[in-house]
Amino acid sequence: MPVPSPRVFKHVFGPVPSRRLGLSLGCDLAPRKVCSFDCVYCQVGRTDRLTTARVAGAPVAELLSEIEEKLRTGPRPDFITLSGSGEPTLNRAMDEIVAGIRRRTDIPIALLTNGSLFVFPEVRAACAGVDVVLPTLSAADEETFRQIHRPAPGVTLGAVVEGLAAFRREFKGEIRLEVFLIAGVNSTPEQVRRLIPLIARIAPDRIQLNTAVRPTADEGVRALTETELATLATLLGPKAEVIADFRRPATSGAEAGAREGEVLDMIRRRPVTARDIASGMGLPAGEAARCVEALLRSNRVVRERRAGEEYYRARSEG
Helix, strand or coil, X not given: XXXXXXXXXXXXXXXXXXXXXXXXXXXXXXCCCEECCCCCCCCXXXXXXXXXXXXXXXXXXXXXXXXXXXXXXXCCXXXXXXXXXXXXXXXCCHHHHHHHHHHHCCCCEEEECCXXXXXXXXXXXXXXXXXXXXXXXXXXXXXXXXXXXXXCCCCCHHHHHHHHXXXXXXXXXXXXXXXXXXXXXCCXXXXXXXXXXXXXXHCCCEEEEECCCXXXXXXXXXXXXXXXXXXXXXXXXXXXXXXXCCCCCCCCCCCXXXXXXXXXXXXXXXCECHHHHHHHHCCCHHHHHHHHHHHHHCCCEEEEXXXXXXXXXXXXXX
16 A cells, blocks of 8 residues: 655744754745845845745645644644744734634744844734744944845845834843854954944843854855854843754654655755754654665755754755
8 A cells, every 4th residue: 555645845844953942843934035135144045035025925724734734743842933934024914824823822933033024013013922033133333234134125224123122112022132143244342242232222031142053145154163152142241142052862752754855845944964854853863864865865955064064955955
């Protein structure tokens, strides 16, 4: 009797290991690489459509159906994360999606966003129902902001800070502000200190320093060391922390028959290590390695080395 093929998920991926959220069930809300930024450090690649105009993203019913199935058949995630391959707040149905998730589960909802659209009241209202928002602030001046994020026309550093400050005044949940640092671009102590008054206006609950630990859109992006990040974190006060690599042991009773297609779906979202695959999908390390080797032999993924680790990227994204 033939074995039925696993369902292909168009809008939901994981759960995957997240350095900021534990085990995260990711939801693609915007079309792939439709974004208001074209960040040099993006793991997904260059932006195809640079815009601040909200779009029809993932269909609500289809997305919620995929979330239901993932929750029914997979490991329980720590968060359902609205994120993905484009800027999630560009999805016009954000409020419907949040409400739909709330009706289906008590798992906390996180929003991973560049924060550029919070200047619009309707976007702030649509995001009010999530539990944790993780926006980005990586520059203290307009020139550096444009160098790092290459924003859509009309998006300025001042507008981003104003929008985040307005959202903070209205939002009842937690804000974890990412500060992404690139060696030689925004990584001097002076540049980091200049972020302090901007961060004070946003008043985040946590400040999380990040750097380029995975392959990036621009090859010239250089990471800081863990020691350098730790030193710079002290300049931002007690709320600041360096985001550590997520580690979760493989589930002992994990399903051994995971299909290559499911692993490939995870790799298509971002470059991952074999350990990421094992922990994110609850697979034994040997089963994750077997799936990756099969994908390499079929030429569907490529292997690349970064910071002493081997990452796998989907061939179509190379």
